[in-house]
Amino acid sequence: MSRRRRRKSDSNLGTIIGGVALFLATAAIGVGVWVLHNRAQAKPVLDKVTLCPLDGPKEITAILLDVTDPISDLTATDLRNQFQEVVASVPAGGLIQVYTLTENPSQLGLSFSGCNPGDASTVDDWTGNPRLVKERWEKGFQKPLDEVAARMNEGVAGKQSPILAGIQRINVEAFSAIQYKDIAKRLVVASDLIEHTSTYSMYSDGVDYSKFQRSGAPDQFRTALNGASVRLLEFQRPGMKFDSLQLAEFWTKWIMSNDGKLDRFTRLEGIR
Structure with a gap:
């Protein structure tokens, strides 16, 4: 060649x-x-007010705080720790609602309602702005929830403690809403768990579930939890005729009879 x-x-x-x-x-x-x-x-488009995805949250966590009686400083500290643990477990796109129980069975206070928009770890420099995402998460989600936690020991003694009515109202107004029908639901109740209303009072009637069933309370406060997970955080009260184990047994039976699932029962530190 x-x-x-x-x-x-x-x-x-x-x-x-x-x-x-x-x-x-x-x-x-x-x-x-x-x-x-x-x-x-x-990346989901978020509502500017709730920070929830426009197509709806991934799951919903409702926290019911019983402020119808004061709690000790130690119990309040333990409660804040438990509260922050629950908040940290809410995924990006998950909705969290914080309610306060009042002595009025037909009235609940709503302290917070919004979604976890995701923190800076959920974005990268190529497709998002980590600094702005972090700022949005802190301002719209973490900071207001920290403020709720800071007020947890500000309970004022009330004439009633309608815990069953509070759970029923959350289930009807939040969990049963059509837009949340097909998502996972979790309820956290932080309370002394001592039901006290004119219909049924553990102070006078005790925690015998068979006695509860003979009262008008099961019909009045029945609510279809439809598999919702329930976690109970108990404030201890001194001088009661029943103990935490008996309370746990009562609430386990009530949750199961209303088609819920008990996640866990935790007795908080301190007593008052």
């Missing part, structure tokens, strides 16, 4: 290799752009 032909062949080979390399580089860039685009598209 002549030197001229060999040079021409080498030139053609170089052109082919260069073309292949250019094609591969272009394809890699295209794939990268496609991946980044899909990541950006996958």
